[in-house]
Amino acid sequence: MQLEVIGVGGGGCRLAAAIRAWETDMVQSFVLDTFAFDTDSNTLATLPATIPEENRYRYGDGVDHGLNGNLQRGLEVGTEHVDELERQLDTGNPSLADAFVVAIGLGGATGGGTAPALVSSLKRLYDKPVYVLATLPAASELEEGDDSLVVEDVVEESTAGNESTASTESEQGDEDAGTGDSDAGDEALILAESRPLADENALQTLEGLEGLADAIICFDNEAWLKTGESLADGRTRLNEVFATRVGEFFAATGDTGDARTQQTRTTPDAETVIDANDIARILGSRSSIVSLGYGTQQVDAAGEGSILGLGIGPELGPQLFAEETTVETAAAYSAVETVIQKALYGKHTLECEPADAERALVIVGGPPAWLNRQAITDGRRTVESATESDEILGGDAPRPAGDSVFALVAFAGGDLRKRLEERNVTPRSTES
Numbered sequence: 052m053q054l055e056v057i058g059v060g061g062g063g064c065r066l067a068a069a070i071r072a073w074e075t076d077m078v079q080s081f082v083l084d085t086f087a088f089d090t091d092s093n094t095l096a097t098l099p100a101t102i103p104e105e106n107r108y109r110y111g112d113g114v115d116h117g118l119n120g121n122l123q124r125g126l127e128v129g130t131e132h133v134d135e136l137e138r139q140l141d142t143g144n145p146s147l148a149d150a151f152v153v154a155i156g157l158g159g160a161t162g163g164g165t166a167p168a169l170v171s172s173l174k175r176l177y178d179k180p181v182y183v184l185a186t187l188p189a190a191s192e193l194e195e196g197d198d199s200l201v202v203e204d205v206v207e208e209s210t211a212g213n214e215s216t217a218s219t220e221s222e223q224g225d226e227d228a229g230t231g232d233s234d235a236g237d238e239a240l241i242l243a244e245s246r247p248l249a250d251e252n253a254l255q256t257l258e259g260l261e262g263l264a265d266a267i268i269c270f271d272n273e274a275w276l277k278t279g280e281s282l283a284d285g286r287t288r289l290n291e292v293f294a295t296r297v298g299e300f301f302a303a304t305g306d307t308g309d310a311r312t313q314q315t316r317t318t319p320d321a322e323t324v325i326d327a328n329d330i331a332r333i334l335g336s337r338s339s340i341v342s343l344g345y346g347t348q349q350v351d352a353a354g355e356g357s358i359l360g361l362g363i364g365p366e367l368g369p370q371l372f373a374e375e376t377t378v379e380t381a382a383a384y385s386a387v388e389t390v391i392q393k394a395l396y397g398k399h400t401l402e403c404e405p406a407d408a409e410r411a412l413v414i415v416g417g418p419p420a421w422l423n424r425q426a427i428t429d430g431r432r433t434v435e436s437a438t439e440s441d442e443i444l445g446g447d448a449p450r451p452a453g454d455s456v457f458a459l460v461a462f463a464g465g466d467l468r469k470r471l472e473e474r475n476v477t478p479r480s481t482e483s
């Protein structure tokens with residue numbers, strides 16, 4: 052599966068960069084291009100190199116340092132500039148994509164304001180699934196701080212068109228931003244910590260995406276921050292957590308490889324291959340809310356040091372991919388069982404119970420010798436009974452060079468939407 056990943060707004064751009072960084076280490080490429088779109092030139096200038104300069108784009112007439120949560124203005128800016136953003140995407144490979152991923156931070160005005168127009172435009176132009184990655188605001192952001200900007204302060208009254216590519220902006224930014232650790236950048240960061248309207252904005256954006264986005268994969272910032280940790284301090288870690296889960300989810304699709312170069316896969320084929328259609332079946336096309344669970348366990352990748360032959364019993368079944376089994380079967384079974392339990396009952400990107408889900412996808416991956424077929428089959432049954440759903444798909448993701456076994460569980464639809472109620476951000480539903 053090949054994706055165009057588009058980050059919009061500060062959080063969305065950083066998340067897109069984190070996904071690209073995660074994907075860079077993988078043999079299977081599933082990202083065609085990564086774009087970063089923002090009204091804030093500081094954010095673009097401070098992104099890591101995983102997003103090439105030419106794919107960073109600042110937009111918004113008269114706005115330079117973001118919209119500071121003015122969602123009404125954000126919606127206008129999004130609608131006014133969506134064609135311009137589409138032209139930027141044309142410099143990539145949108146027509147080769149199996150799906151689009153639009154990453155935003157709910158609560159802000161740039162990502163939240165542009166996403167509905169952009170998702171709508173992508174659907175119209177390409178008729179491919181558009182999945183939105185959306186972070187939910189942290190509780191600490193809702194507290195009104197003295198540092199809260201008055202919106203007019205950042206929406207300059209300039210009428211001059213100032214669309215420009217990031218390279219132009221970063222030249223200007225370099226003067227005051229240096230490598231990005233500028234005073235202006237720090238100031239913007241502190242200001243962004245206080246967003247009293249974040250929940251209201253989040254709700255409005257979710258409503259705007261309703262019926263447009265095929266699915267909305269949520270990540271609850273509040274649940275993932277440590278006690279007393281600020282978003283500014285924790286965001287890199289949070290982005291890595293979310294990027295890993297999103298990455299494992301899309302990287303497991305069988306038809307990965309570089310569509311631009313026609314380069315073929317170098318990893319062994321999975322026993323049960325999931326593809327873009329399976330992903331579409333589980334995520335749906337009616338703006339289902341999605342949550343991702345993940346479990347991992349470090350293993351001895353080469354199988355060295357394990358006790359050959361011990362614990363192998365017919366009841367545990369053969370190893371799934373091993374040509375030469377060097378891993379104790381009981382150890383492999385236990386590792387797979389453990390990671391599935393962790394993915395099922397451990398912390399999800401959006402807190403939920405398995406029974407909330409209407410549909411689920413479970414992916415088990417790791418070094419081939421560790422992927423015990425019986426454990427995977429039993430694990431899928433466990434997911435099936437925990438969710439009480441018969442719409443379950445499973446896939447394998449052999450990673451010859453990996454040193455851990457992992458399971459990724461995606462829950463979609465059903466009562467997951469109700470989980471947003473606890474966050475006061477429940478959009479009305481168009482799901483049947």
Ligand SMILES: Nc1nc2c(ncn2[C@@H]2O[C@H](COP(=O)(O)OP(=O)(O)OP(=O)(O)O)[C@@H](O)[C@H]2O)c(=O)[nH]1
Pocket residue numbers: 059060061062063065066089090091116117118119120121155156157158159160161162163186187188189192243246249272282286287289290
């Ligand atoms: N996980 C995570 N969340 C973030 C990050 N940055 C911002 N957020 C969240 O996203 C919300 C919106 O922030 P931004 O993405 O910076 O906002 P924006 O879309 O640029 O909009 P404006 O700043 O209003 O122009 C915040 O309220 C945070 O909850 C990040 O790097 N990681």
